[in-house]
Structure formats: structure tokens, C-alpha cells
Amino acid sequence: MTASLLSSLTAPGATARPDALVVAGRPCGRAELLGAAGAVARRIGGAASVAVHAEPTLATVVAVLGGLLAGVPVVPLAPDAGPAERAHILKDSGAELLLGGEGIPVDPAEHADHQGPEPDPEQVALILYTSGTTGAPKGALITHRAIAAGLDGLADAWQWTAEDTLVHGLPLFHVHGLVLGVLGALRTGCRLVHTGRPTPEAYAAAGGTLYFGVPTVWSRIARDPAAARALAGARLLVSGSAALPAPVFRDLRALAGQGPVERYGMTETLITLSARADGARRPGTVGLPLPGVRTRLAAEEGGIGELEVSGPTLFAGYLGRPEATSAAYTDDGWFRTGDIAAIEEDGTHRIVGRASTDLIKSGGYRIGAGEVENALLDHPAVREAAVIGVPHEDLGQEVVAYVVADGADERELIDFVAAHLSRHKRPRRVRFLDALPRNAMGKPQKKLLPDA
Missing domain, CATH: 2.30.38.10 (Luciferase; Domain 3)
Incomplete structure (x- = not known):
């Protein structure tokens, strides 16, 4: 998989664009990228695993590719990870080196040829740590073969080719931003523009054919009509990492001419x-x-x-x-x-x-929280919504909604959902908040909601 992935860096025409990769405004050609990754591979060869301080920089891309070249499992570290989480991941992974941050510096201007053997497809390419919602974060072992299969499947589904320009500004320590957003571009051979931060202005100015975003990003773009209209020339918008609210989908379809593909x-x-x-x-x-x-x-x-x-x-x-x-x-x-x-x-x-938080069993019915949340978000006053099941002595669980809304009261929202869904799916209570607790990917953290 590594050879075919990195072959796009040396394919005919690969050196023709000095800006085949642009990360936070810094351009890089594919041959330059391969040479810089080769220098990293020489430095880390033989290590059991290496951690990468995964800031949204060209150095991070170089470090990760260096690990792929050397056949050394890479452990991406969130740059804002707290001391306890960081210490746990470094110890649990057994990473022998840390690249970037306070560790070994990575210079994209370095160059070296790497002549090592191609890693076995079953070899671990990445150790990605879970969010730790059910205990300490666990390291998921992701093989070269799994990455190849996933990216090739998406290239087929999205008609993703070397002719595309992929634009995103997502973090580089998880599947969406790193595997899809960087390795996917390298495997297909397409141009990549990483905007540093995923602002509506940056997306609008990038001129891409393919855009990746999380719902928070798309929601902000939908609230900026000029930015949304600037994406009208794109071939495909993709949303993931959390459910995209139906109103955001419809707003983008109206403004940009298409609703995002969800995966x-x-x-x-x-x-x-x-x-x-x-x-x-x-x-x-x-x-x-x-x-x-x-x-x-x-x-x-x-x-x-x-x-x-x-x-x-x-x-x-x-x-x-x-x-x-x-x-x-x-x-x-x-x-x-x-x-x-x-x-x-x-x-x-x-x-x-x-299953743990969003399947609500109320009065003998099984209710999906996401369906109720989407119904609430269809109300023009509601900007955010999270729905949970709370123990109830008669119903087993009752549906309780937490919303961020302007100009709507509890009864109005309850009746609104009852008119759009089956009546048993309506919230029995509604709590109003200034904002929902969210993680770095924009996913609501229901366990952090105040007691109902």
C-alpha cells in the first residue's frame, strides 16, 4: 500500500506543481515532500513507534509520511491534549520518539532518499487513540491495508481523482483530517489545500473542487451566504464526524447549489x-x-x-x-x-x-435521539439541540431536550416536535442553554450536559 500511496509523489507530472500541497499558506511540491519524508524516515528507522505533535503544519505531514516510508507506526498527538492525556498516550503507545512540538524538530526543507523495503500491508501504519468516553483512551491499530481499502472505496464513491483540488482545515490527529484529508489526497494524487483553520473566508477563497468539513464548519459557512455561494463551483462537499443538521443541509443546497455528501x-x-x-x-x-x-x-x-x-x-x-x-x-x-x-x-x-446515550426507551417505544434533534433544529428559533433519555418512574425514560434558541418557549418546541414526528417522540421537557458542550470535532458531549 505504501508504494502505491507514495507513487503519486513521483508520478509523471508530480513535480510540475510547486504548490501540489499547501498547508496553512506554505506550498510544497510532491517531490519536495517525498524528499523531506525520506529524511525523517532515515532518522526514525527501526523505532517501535513514533509520536507526532500533530499541528496543522507542513512539518506534521512530513513527519507522518516519514513514518509510513520507514514502516514505523505513527501516533498522532493532538496539540491541545492536556498533560494527563498526553502522558497516557505516550506511555501506552510506547513511542520511542516525539517529532515536532517539544520533541525532535522536523524541517520540510531537508531532503534524503529513502531506500528501505516497502512495509507489509498488514503492518500497523497508525495508532489512533479513541476519545476515551468509556475510560482511558485506547490505541486503535490501523494497518496499511485498511487505509488503502478505505481510501480506494471513497475514491470510488466520490469519483475522487488526481484532477481534484481538495480543501479542508481539519485537525491532523484523527481519521477525518489526517487519513482522509491528507493520505487520501496523496493516494489519489490530487492537489491539497489545508487552510490552517476552517473558516468560511478561507474555504471560499481556496478554489477547490472537493471540500471536507464537520457540521460546525458547514453551519458557519451556511450562515455566511457569500462564502456559501463561493462554493457553487465545487464538484462535491463532504460532511462527517457528526450528524449534519437538516437545516444546514438545506441552506447549503440553496446557497451553494448542492447539499453535502454525508459519510x-x-x-x-x-x-x-x-x-x-x-x-x-x-x-x-x-x-x-x-x-x-x-x-x-x-x-x-x-x-x-x-x-x-x-x-x-x-x-x-x-x-x-x-x-x-x-x-x-x-x-x-x-x-x-x-x-x-x-x-x-x-x-x-x-x-x-x-446506543449508550441516544437510544431512548420511553413508554414501550424505542426513540432515536437524533431524529428528535433534527426535528427541533427545523424550528427557526433553534440553533443547537441535544436530546437524551432521563429515568422516569412511569415511562422508563422520558425525552428531555437541551436547546440553544432565541424567542421560543418550552411548550412551543414540544408542540412543534409533536406536529412533525410521532407524538410519543416529543420532548417531555426542554432546557435552554447558552451553548452545548462540544469536543474538538464539534460533537455534542451529552455526558457534560447539566442534570435534567
């Missing part, structure tokens, strides 16, 4: 589902399985159940945690995502939410 995946699975560039795009849906991926619903009831997946993009297990790895799989080898989904007649998937 679904996890750290442990990479991307497994996506709407296609040439297929239907419907708000709240995440499309069809990528090539080689299979899906099924466990304990299905009322049309929804826990999504389980199998296929070539799955991780090789949690580092040093065989019991956690075993628990993540069913007896017949399917990965338990922990997400609740519905599969429509044409095979299109909808993600309703997390």
Missing part, C-alpha cells in the same frame, strides 16, 4: 458508509456500504438496532488490550459500533445515535 465511520473502522457523488443525497442519511463492507442491525426492533460492520477497513485491535478487542467483536467476527441505525429499503443507512 459514517469510526476510529476503529475508518469510513464504512457514504452517499455517492452520483447518488441521492438526503439529510440525515449516510449512504451505502463502501466496497467490501457489510452491515447488519443487531437486536433490531421498530426498524432500528445496533449497527455491526465487517470488511477490509477494520482495525487490527486495541494496543495491549486483548480483552477490549475481543469485546468489540461479536462471536462471528462483526465489529460492534455502538451506534443505533436504520436501513431503508434501498440500502441507505441512517444513524440514529449512540
Whole structure:
């Protein structure tokens, strides 16, 4: 996989553009990038693993590619990780070196040829740490083969080619920004513009054909009509890492001429589902399985159940945690995502939410929090919404909504949802907040919501 991935750096015409890669305003050609990565590979060769201080810089891209060249697993470190999280990841991963930040500096101007052997496809390329919502973050082992399968599947679904210019400003320590947003560009051979920060102004000025963003990014662009209209020339907009609110989808469709393609995946699975560039795009849906991926619903009831997946993009297990790895799989080898989904007649998937927080059992009904949240977001006064189930002595759980809204009261919002969905799905209570707690990817953190 590494040879075919990096072959785009030396393919005919690869040296023709000195700005084939632009990160936070700094341009770099593919041959220059390969030479700088070669210098890193020579320096780290033989290490068990290396950590990379993953700032949105060209040096980070060079460091990660150096690890791929050398066959050394790379551990991306969030630049804003707190001392305890940082210490845990460095110790747990066994990283022998730290590149960037307070560690060994990486100079993109260095150059060296690397003549080492091509890594085995089953070798670990990345150790990506989970968010730690159920304990200390776990290191997911991502192989070269899994990355290749995932990127090739997305290239097929999105008609992604070397003729594209990919634009994004996402962090470089997770699947979306690093695997899709950097390695995907290198594997397809397309031009990459990383904007440093994902501001509407930066996206509007980049002139891309393919744009990646998380819902927070797209929401801000939708609220900036000039920026949204500037994307009208793009071939494809892609949203991921969290559910895109239906009103944002519709606003972008009106302003930019298209609603974003949504896709679904996890750290442990990479991307497994996506709407296609040439297929239907419907708000709240995440499309069809990528090539080689299979899906099924466990304990299905009322049309929804826990999504389980199998296929070539799955991780090789949690580092040093065989019991956690075993628990993540069913007896017949399917990965338990922990997400609740519905599969429509044409095979299109909808993600309703997390089994642990978003499947609400109220009065004998199974209710997906995401469906209620989208209904609330359709109200013109509501800017943010999070829905949870709270223990109730009669119903088992009652639906409680937390919203950021201007000019709407509780009864109005309850009645609004009841008029749009089945009445049993309406919130029984609504709490008003100034803002929802969110993580670095913009996902609402429901466990941090105040007590209902």
C-alpha cells in the first residue's frame, strides 16, 4: 500500500506543481515532500513507534509520511491534549520518539532518499487513540491495508481523482483530517489545500473542487451566504464526524447549489458508509456500504438496532488490550459500533445515535435521539439541540431536550416536535442553554450536559 500511496509523489507530472500541497499558506511540491519524508524516515528507522505533535503544519505531514516510508507506526498527538492525556498516550503507545512540538524538530526543507523495503500491508501504519468516553483512551491499530481499502472505496464513491483540488482545515490527529484529508489526497494524487483553520473566508477563497468539513464548519459557512455561494463551483462537499443538521443541509443546497455528501465511520473502522457523488443525497442519511463492507442491525426492533460492520477497513485491535478487542467483536467476527441505525429499503443507512446515550426507551417505544434533534433544529428559533433519555418512574425514560434558541418557549418546541414526528417522540421537557458542550470535532458531549 505504501508504494502505491507514495507513487503519486513521483508520478509523471508530480513535480510540475510547486504548490501540489499547501498547508496553512506554505506550498510544497510532491517531490519536495517525498524528499523531506525520506529524511525523517532515515532518522526514525527501526523505532517501535513514533509520536507526532500533530499541528496543522507542513512539518506534521512530513513527519507522518516519514513514518509510513520507514514502516514505523505513527501516533498522532493532538496539540491541545492536556498533560494527563498526553502522558497516557505516550506511555501506552510506547513511542520511542516525539517529532515536532517539544520533541525532535522536523524541517520540510531537508531532503534524503529513502531506500528501505516497502512495509507489509498488514503492518500497523497508525495508532489512533479513541476519545476515551468509556475510560482511558485506547490505541486503535490501523494497518496499511485498511487505509488503502478505505481510501480506494471513497475514491470510488466520490469519483475522487488526481484532477481534484481538495480543501479542508481539519485537525491532523484523527481519521477525518489526517487519513482522509491528507493520505487520501496523496493516494489519489490530487492537489491539497489545508487552510490552517476552517473558516468560511478561507474555504471560499481556496478554489477547490472537493471540500471536507464537520457540521460546525458547514453551519458557519451556511450562515455566511457569500462564502456559501463561493462554493457553487465545487464538484462535491463532504460532511462527517457528526450528524449534519437538516437545516444546514438545506441552506447549503440553496446557497451553494448542492447539499453535502454525508459519510459514517469510526476510529476503529475508518469510513464504512457514504452517499455517492452520483447518488441521492438526503439529510440525515449516510449512504451505502463502501466496497467490501457489510452491515447488519443487531437486536433490531421498530426498524432500528445496533449497527455491526465487517470488511477490509477494520482495525487490527486495541494496543495491549486483548480483552477490549475481543469485546468489540461479536462471536462471528462483526465489529460492534455502538451506534443505533436504520436501513431503508434501498440500502441507505441512517444513524440514529449512540446506543449508550441516544437510544431512548420511553413508554414501550424505542426513540432515536437524533431524529428528535433534527426535528427541533427545523424550528427557526433553534440553533443547537441535544436530546437524551432521563429515568422516569412511569415511562422508563422520558425525552428531555437541551436547546440553544432565541424567542421560543418550552411548550412551543414540544408542540412543534409533536406536529412533525410521532407524538410519543416529543420532548417531555426542554432546557435552554447558552451553548452545548462540544469536543474538538464539534460533537455534542451529552455526558457534560447539566442534570435534567
